[in-house]
Amino acid sequence: MRNPTRWLVACLVVLAATRAEAFPSFARKYGMSCTACHVAWPIFNQVGQSFWDNGYQFDLGKDDSINQGLSYIPFSIRTTPNYTFTRSTNQASDNGPVATQTGGISPPGVDILTGGTIAKDLSFLVVLTGFSPSDGQALVESAWARVSNLGGSSWLNFKAGKFELDLPASAHRDVSLAGVGYAVYGAHPAGSLVGFDMSENQLGLELSGHDARSSTRYSLAVVNANGDPGSGNAWSSPLVYAHVQRSFELDNRVLPWVRVGALGAVGWLPTSFATNGTNADGSPASVPGTGRDHKSYQRVGGELSWMLGYPATPALFTAAFMYGREEAGLAGTDPATATDLSGQSNSFTGGFLELDWVPFAEVSYNSTPWLFFARYDFVRYATGSGDYDGGTLGVRRYLAFGPKGAMAIHAELHADKTRGAGAPDPNTNIAKDVESQSFLVGLDFDF
């Protein structure tokens, strides 16, 4: 990308518009506060996780929409108007690297969500997102149908459509609104041809299961990896993803709850295609569906979550560490150094540590009005540019958090540094590092 600023802004807008899954219509359906299912909206607690794992069901005879009063309409809407100021160093200009500063009210996208059950063990979710005044575009972020409890077993649930992979921390229930967290999910070595970003929703199938309390749970998915070109195989851009989690209750008031987990993914990307004419830039135009000479890429990782303090009002820590590897032939040229990396494999390590702290105020209809959060992200590549460090600090003040909807004032500071992502140094012609800082303050409205 020749203009990193444009790239950054585009990413911010797209990512900010694709954080959707907080669902007040469920609160209205069951008469429960958002806090019943969320440590702090939108982060799940164990009740929310269990409800999600069970296909949007509590299984007490009140799940069927037809049993609900007229006040229940299975639609929710979310918008997050905010002011964002961003400063980035070493952006390309005719006069050499410059720092840029942008600020203003970001185009507030809108998420429209509908989901729930249509009958026992039959559930669905459809999320339309976008509608930003900047482009008027909308996309189907999620669209899946699910059959739960196959054969009467909670260990067998089948989902098909476009859905989020089961991640250590959901990128779609990310508390950050800046859209720059969980960098490791979308990490790729310099010049990589792989487009897979595990934080993006994927098209495919998922088999999942859990025990009665969702203490032990798994997910196994086969998907068309997003961003990858089609191949001539039965699966267009095949990727297999697996994730397991196990949580433990400790009879301890300081450390009452711990969860461990592991994930792995392997995908295959075609590296050569039949061609037909040329693209606008003169390169050969690939014919979709003719990909061959597949190369593989992998991700493996582990996670640890724990609560400090009382579980109902915890300091929730989530840490994840991942290793990624991409086979030789899956990279082009490192844009930072113009080095040809196509003949070598590459790898990276990365992860994040997040803290979400929900102090208790008093027994009221807004017992937990504050959320303080902090996150550190990092990615390190074995070869080439792109090493990343980022930190986020934020606070949310919930103005409404009851069984009808939610609204919060949100403020967030973010700073990061990406090695070799900026304009080239005029003297060495090596790309400079980019340091960015952003400040966001806005309203998170969810009805």
Add this chain to the structure above:
Amino acid sequence: MTWTRTVAVALSAAWALFHSAVALATPADPEAARRGAHAFGRYCVSCHGVQGDGRGPSADWIDPRPRILTSGTFKFRSTASGELPTDDDLFRTISNGLHHTNMPHWDAITAMERHDLVQYVKTLSPRFASEPQGKPIVIPAAPKFTPALVAKGKEVYGKMGCANCHGDTGKGDGSSWSTLRDDWGYPIVPRDFTSGPLKVGDAPEDLYRAFMTGLNGSPMPSFAESITPDESWALVAYVRSLRVE
């Protein structure tokens, strides 16, 4: 004995009884209740209200209405009619939820939170500070549910007038169904025995317990003084035989 002396003796006896009850009371553990307030604020207030008076913001649009915790009157207990529930009773209701109501099963939250919630709920009603909690009734082993036992249960069903509320076929459409009110004057619908599990559970013991303890605060009385354990089990067998789905 003069009337004044009689009154004095009676007052003394009442005073002694009151104090003995208070002495036997098992009020909430304050430390656990303090912690439980956190969980109550997070999970419970939208229905049960901040004061536990059953007047949370959701209360008016859910059916049946949430329990008025300040009353100390609980339907689902293992204790005799009119008595306070045990801590285990409250823990069981919180953990398992109640079918066909908006009370979900909270077993996903930690056992620590659920135990603390029990203690917090006990602080909401003065009864727990002044009365002893009841003792669980003894539930004898269930007999084999034979056709003969079902037939005997049908006789008990008729003898106890169950059909007045629950109907001849158990559909909850007895002649008085539309007139029933709970202790707070809200309409209450008799259970339809032909479909789905009971609110409190689906085990035979759950039915037996309901028959022998009654459901405090509702028109459902206890049969403990009216039928024998054998008859109660027969009634369980008959009611379970009414299930058609």
